[in-house]
Amino acid sequence: MLAIAVPLLAVPSPAQAGTQAAPGFHVTDGRLLDANGEDFVLRGVNHAHAWYPSRTPQALKDIKAQGANSVRVVLATGDRWTRTEAADVAAIVTECKRNRLVCVLEAHDTTGYGEQAGAVSLARAVDYWLSVKDVLQGQEKYVVVNLGNEPYGNSGYATWASDTQNAIVRMRDAGFDHTLMVDAPNWGQDWTFTMRDNAGKVFAADPDRNTVFSIHMYGVFDTAAEVNDYLNRFISQRLPIVVGEFANDHSDGNPDEDAIMAAAQRLGIGYLGWSWSGNGGGVEYLDMATDFDVSRLTAWGRRIFDGPDGIERTAREASVFGPGPGDGSTGGDCAVTYRLSDWGNWFNADVTIRNTGTTTVKGWRLDFAFPGEQKLNQAWNARATQQGSQVRAADEAWTETIPAGGTVSFGFNGSSAGTNGVPAAFTLNGGNCTLS
Template identity: 70%
Template sequence: MVKRWALAAVAALLAALAPLLTAPAASAANGFHVSNGRLYDANGNEFVMRGVNHAHAWYPDRTAQALPDIKALGANTVRVVLATGARWTRTSPSAVSTIVSQCRANRLICVLEAHDTTGYGEQAGAATLGQAVDYWLGVKSALVGQERYVIINIGNEPYGNGNYGGWTNDTRNAISRLRSNGFTHTLVVDAPNWGQDWSNTMRDNASTVFNADPQRNTVFSIHMYGVYDTASEVTAYLNAFVGSRLPIVVGEFGDNHSDGNPDENAIMATAQSQRIGYLGWSWSGNGGGVEYLDMVSGFNRNSLTSWGNRIFNGANGIRSTSRQASVY
């Protein structure tokens, strides 16, 4: 005979597990969602980002051709640079709507990011995360209803190397404002320290930020440049999130940089073995001494650079590891 207390214990356990068991199905009806540290699409299939960044804010006339070219080389995701108006010409709601339509037409998942927050506290004129939220509220009409195809990256590299202690509260507040204003999309939050989190501020506070999202639908983004110049540094950082069952994506990385030589081989190999997304920087149009980060020359997909050939065609590259989102 089963003891009464045992039945009560089982009932209590099932009650505790019920939200975990039903949350993915409920979330899937709306769009992308996070469960147990992994990202799932609206059909409930795990989705691993494989793609690149495209600088729409600086080259808006290139986007219509860049997106099909990026897709043709195998990407399943494109991270699109938008501008809030704080530092660069504001990307309008109609422009955002067009970008989303173009992503969908090319069967790409669209990660939209507000770039003006880059290096706040160190970069003159950089926007706050609060100002980035203001921007998203201003383009809400282009985003609501697109949760199956669009992921919102609240603000690019939202702190430089000064005053980054404010990252946790500012990020929590940004998430809270978006949720309270009706955004149900998966949200992506970038690390401080110009995205590289050498202070481990994001790593050490990620669970606090994740649990502050009432939808538990936030992904963390690390940018890997010179700080991650050894395989041990790459694996230690990414494994910390995987071990904590917190979703992580490499939102930017390159094969070279002014602050050091990132280990792109380790980044791509670890991402593949751990089922972590990666988005290389960037398609074309880099200047200011980092032209070597162009994947193609002159926005020509038939003119791959050494970096472009590496990320698309090399070991653990986009062509061999990318899988199109099942919503398409």
């Protein structure tokens, strides 16, 4: 996307395929499973690394703080935009793992091939993946390889199926064992149903039966009927599908983001919204955070993270990252002390988080609800935002680590009307904490 882009068939049953052992993510009976065999549903957003590489470490940290379990990262092959070198790819994967995010890596230079000047073929994208293979091997538990973004525009897409099959076979012959993700043509929106009607044979062409299909939902998907019909056709044939991009508005029509998120939740399929920040050329409204500032979420950002069927409520970490804070059955590996100083119509709160577990927490978010008419004003040693009564505090660079048995503290002030009080419950990175 950004300013550069506008934005299943009868075959030998794929439901019986994909059950062989895999070193990482794998598809079984139409579902994406992680390396532990646990069902995994992508709930994340896109980040434009190729154009904003220096923003990536903080962006991934902020995306995680908003509750995401995954991030789709824009890479460049060097054909249209500055090449994302192997060392950069390795660093991105490290940052994803540090933030307990599944990394979906995509080659963006294919965007609109056949219609967009300068766009390259899927074959050229495979050349790129082969060139960075050394840093991706061994990362199959954490990385999904998205072969090429929106690999055809609205011209030349008739060869999508054969070109995609050839790309998959080349990747497997080269030794890639990762789950592969393939985008639809027609700028990702498949209004010609080319991917929908050929997905079965493309899946069968993968000797590992480890391919996931990605639809991008913008103006073509402006009604719930269209959203549900498209997704249900994959589900009914037990073919894995995700919504790899979508938004709450677009120049080619107003997508029905509520229907997209509701359908994804009902069907148990993944979604990755476009995009964290940095959109330009008239599509700045696609930003979730203004100027990469997590404290300045846009309406779209608040919708996808905190709204119905949103990321904060529906995301679950991949089990390959192991237990996180609060994953225990007795209330979680954290305790919170909330010291309130109330002066009538304004107040201070000093908050201490204790890590009661046995492993270090690196990167955290603390969620709670004000019990009355409190309004957050200013925070220190944390970045805090409020929506309604809900408050989320996330670490600063100097407070991101909570050693096993250790603590971090932050504070904030605000105004209040009526009776003030201590929040009844706290969650750290999604796990319940005790109140001490």
